[in-house]
Amino acid sequence: MLYVLEDAINGILIGSIYGLTAMGLTVIFGVLKVINFAHGSLLMVGMYAAYWAVALTGIHPYLSLIVVAPVMYCFGYYLQDIIIKPIFKAEKDVREPITVIIVTTGVWYVLDNLSLLIFGPQYRTLQDNPLRGKMLEFGGMMLSVPKLWGFVTALATAAAIYWFFQKTRLGRAIRATSLDREAASLMGINQYRIYNVAFGIGTAIAGIAGVTLVPFYNVFPSVGVLFDIKGFIIVVLGGLGSIGGAILGGIIVGVIESVGPQFMAATWTEAIVYALFLVVLFVKPSGLFGVKYDW
Amino acid sequence: MTRAKLQSLSLLLVGVIAFGLPLVVRSPTYLHILVLLFLYAYLTTSWNLVGGFAGVLPLGHSAFVGIGAYTSTVLALQYGISPWLGMIVGGCLAVVVGVLIGLPTFKMRGAYFALATIAFAEGIRVMVENIEYLGPFKLNGPRGLQIPPLNTGLTNFMFAEKEPYYYIILVMLIAVLALTWFISRSKLGYYLSAGGEEPEAAMALGVNVARCKLIAMAMSSFLTALAGTFWAQFTLFIHPKSVMSLDVSFEIAFIALIGGRGSIAGPVLGAIILRPVSDLCRIYFGAKLPGLHLIIFGVLLILVMIFQPRGLQEPLTKLYHRFLDRMTTQPARAD
Numbered sequence: 003m004l005y006v007l008e009d010a011i012n013g014i015l016i017g018s019i020y021g022l023t024a025m026g027l028t029v030i031f032g033v034l035k036v037i038n039f040a041h042g043s044l045l046m047v048g049m050y051a052a053y054w055a056v057a058l059t060g061i062h063p064y065l066s067l068i069v070v071a072p073v074m075y076c077f078g079y080y081l082q083d084i085i086i087k088p089i090f091k092a093e094k095d096v097r098e099p100i101t102v103i104i105v106t107t108g109v110w111y112v113l114d115n116l117s118l119l120i121f122g123p124q125y126r127t128l129q130d131n132p133l134r135g136k137m138l139e140f141g142g143m144m145l146s147v148p149k150l151w152g153f154v155t156a157l158a159t160a161a162a163i164y165w166f167f168q169k170t171r172l173g174r175a176i177r178a179t180s181l182d183r184e185a186a187s188l189m190g191i192n193q194y195r196i197y198n199v200a201f202g203i204g205t206a207i208a209g210i211a212g213v214t215l216v217p218f219y220n221v222f223p224s225v226g227v228l229f230d231i232k233g234f235i236i237v238v239l240g241g242l243g244s245i246g247g248a249i250l251g252g253i254i255v256g257v258i259e260s261v262g263p264q265f266m267a268a269t270w271t272e273a274i275v276y277a278l279f280l281v282v283l284f285v286k287p288s289g290l291f292g293v294k295y296d297w
Numbered sequence: 298m299t300r301a302k303l304q305s306l307s308l309l310l311v312g313v314i315a316f317g318l319p320l321v322v323r324s325p326t327y328l329h330i331l332v333l334l335f336l337y338a339y340l341t342t343s344w345n346l347v348g349g350f351a352g353v354l355p356l357g358h359s360a361f362v363g364i365g366a367y368t369s370t371v372l373a374l375q376y377g378i379s380p381w382l383g384m385i386v387g388g389c390l391a392v393v394v395g396v397l398i399g400l401p402t403f404k405m406r407g408a409y410f411a412l413a414t415i416a417f418a419e420g421i422r423v424m425v426e427n428i429e430y431l432g433p434f435k436l437n438g439p440r441g442l443q444i445p446p447l448n449t450g451l452t453n454f455m456f457a458e459k460e461p462y463y464y465i466i467l468v469m470l471i472a473v474l475a476l477t478w479f480i481s482r483s484k485l486g487y488y489l490s491a492g493g494e495e496p497e498a499a500m501a502l503g504v505n506v507a508r509c510k511l512i513a514m515a516m517s518s519f520l521t522a523l524a525g526t527f528w529a530q531f532t533l534f535i536h537p538k539s540v541m542s543l544d545v546s547f548e549i550a551f552i553a554l555i556g557g558r559g560s561i562a563g564p565v566l567g568a569i570i571l572r573p574v575s576d577l578c579r580i581y582f583g584a585k586l587p588g589l590h591l592i593i594f595g596v597l598l599i600l601v602m603i604f605q606p607r608g609l610q611e612p613l614t615k616l617y618h619r620f621l622d623r624m625t626t627q628p629a630r631a632d
Binding site: 031036037085088089092100101103104105107108109110111112114115116118119123223231234235238267269270272273276277279280283284287 | 354401405408409411412413415416417419420423424426427543547550551554586587588589591592594595596597598599602603606
């Protein structure tokens with residue numbers, strides 16, 4: 003029984019990090035109404051940024067946040083500004099432009115394979131960082147310290163984003179645009195700048211997620227794909243556009259993945275996650291905690 | 298010369314070139330590349346029935362490729378049934394799965410539909426990877442199935458040379474193109490594009506959009522599964538990560554989008570542009586620059602979407618029509 007509890011707690015820890023990797027996806031969808039297929043690749047870029055920041059300077063992994071988050075914000079801002087905005091302008095009257103989804107797929111392929119060209123296919127790990135392999139004993143259970151840090155970071159990021167959207171002027175402008183972009187434009191909000199900012203924030207969150215993953219996870223060019231599909235599942239489970247839902251969706255997936263192997267072959271847990279995803283998609287497409295959209 | 302005559306003449310010329318190519322191209326490597334080109338043109342044309350005409354973005358067609366490949370291979374290996382028969386069985390099985398996927402998903406829009414099809418295809422792949430025996434059928438889990446190249450011949454759908462494969466896939470491609478042409482001019486084709494562009498308006502006019510989409514999905518999954526059998530017989534080795542991988546689904550979608558989805562020429566054009574890039578990059582730069590072809594795919598996709606959102610077929614079709622105009626008007630002036 004203790005084993006199951008231990009697995010469940012570790013599942014919650016890793017699940018909250020999954021939620022963090024998917025949170026950027028949900029922020030971008032909430033505002034742009036576009037599923038960003040390149041999100042896993044943005045996470046990959048964030049992981050490489052964090053990896054190199056730590057490997058070259060030898061600082062504590064979490065100190066690299068100071069560099070990684072702003073750099074990723076700018077990366078996302080200009081990615082949206084240069085590549086995705088022209089298509090938005092061309093398809094102004096389409097409510098949910100498929101073309102934009104396709105372009106993000108193109109961005110995914112380019113980023114993943116550029117990093118394969120530049121960094122090579124090898125797996126990189128931060129060997130001697132202070133968090134690696136650390137365990138914490140708690141009531142007879144072993145908990146992973148880097149995942150605990152990730153859990154705290156995920157909750158803190160969710161709280162910060164929530165506060166930003168609710169309390170700041172820019173956050174309110176973003177919410178107004180997500181609710182009704184024509185009305186927001188009439189109120190003097192530049193919707194394309196809001197899109198850039200939202201994409202930047204989503205990318206910065208991917209960078210933060212990259213920092214939390216780097217202390218215990220391998221970095222390689224196609225690492226994003228592992229989190230890409232998982233991210234889609236998580237945001238649909240939690241409800242596209244809901245920040246708290248992303249964390250909860252992540253925790254659901256994390257717990258299934260870590261408790262499941264106690265009862266069945268580990269590879270079957272993946273199938274269970276897909277099945278759960280499809281059930282939610284059909285029964286309640288707005289997600290478990292989502293706002294209702296008229297799909 | 299009249300316009301219609303000129304058009305059929307140029308079509309005939311393309312046909313002659315396509316059928317004559319193996320007489321010129323003797324190298325098995327290049328024939329292999331050509332077969333894959335036609336295979337992907339075929340797959341994309343089948344995909345186009347749903348992804349193009351019905352105006353949605355399915356990203357899980359690898360599931361149907363896999364169903365076709367596995368059905369015919371299992372039947373041939375365990376029961377000695379000719380893959381030609383297995384092909385039809387696989388196609389029918391794919392129709393069942395396709396309709397099951399389509400029933401709930403066609404109610405969703407854009408992004409959700411794409412995600413649901415991905416989840417379906419990935420779910421099926423994960424299941425096949427985990428199943429050694431499905432009832433009496435041996436699937437062999439992640440190791441896949443190998444077809445021993447013992448009895449070559451037409452009835453066994455197995456040949457020592459590449460040429461027979463070339464002609465089979467060419468005939469399949471021509472058949473599916475003819476079918477697409479026929480559908481695009483039928484009531485169903487008009488209903489589909491109406492439902493794809495303005496579902497509410499189409500429904501208001503009495504078009505049963507959901508039913509039309511389901512019919513398109515059933516045809517598309519059947520045709521895609523046939524290609525799966527061809528794939529299995531061509532490579533003689535299938536495993537979930539090859540025939541059912543997400544990369545296949547995405548490559549099909551890429552070819553369609555770059556060529557121009559919703560048109561008849563688009564998928565073929567896309568395959569002619571992308572497949573050689575992919576194969577030649579892998580042959581010549583595979584060791585030094587891995588993934589180069591995927592960068593080219595991605596950049597091309599982004600550029601096409603920004604500057605030619607209807608695909609590369611649009612400017613080329615215009616060029617072709619201008620050429621037809623010039624050829625048909627000049628003799629008239631001479632008279």
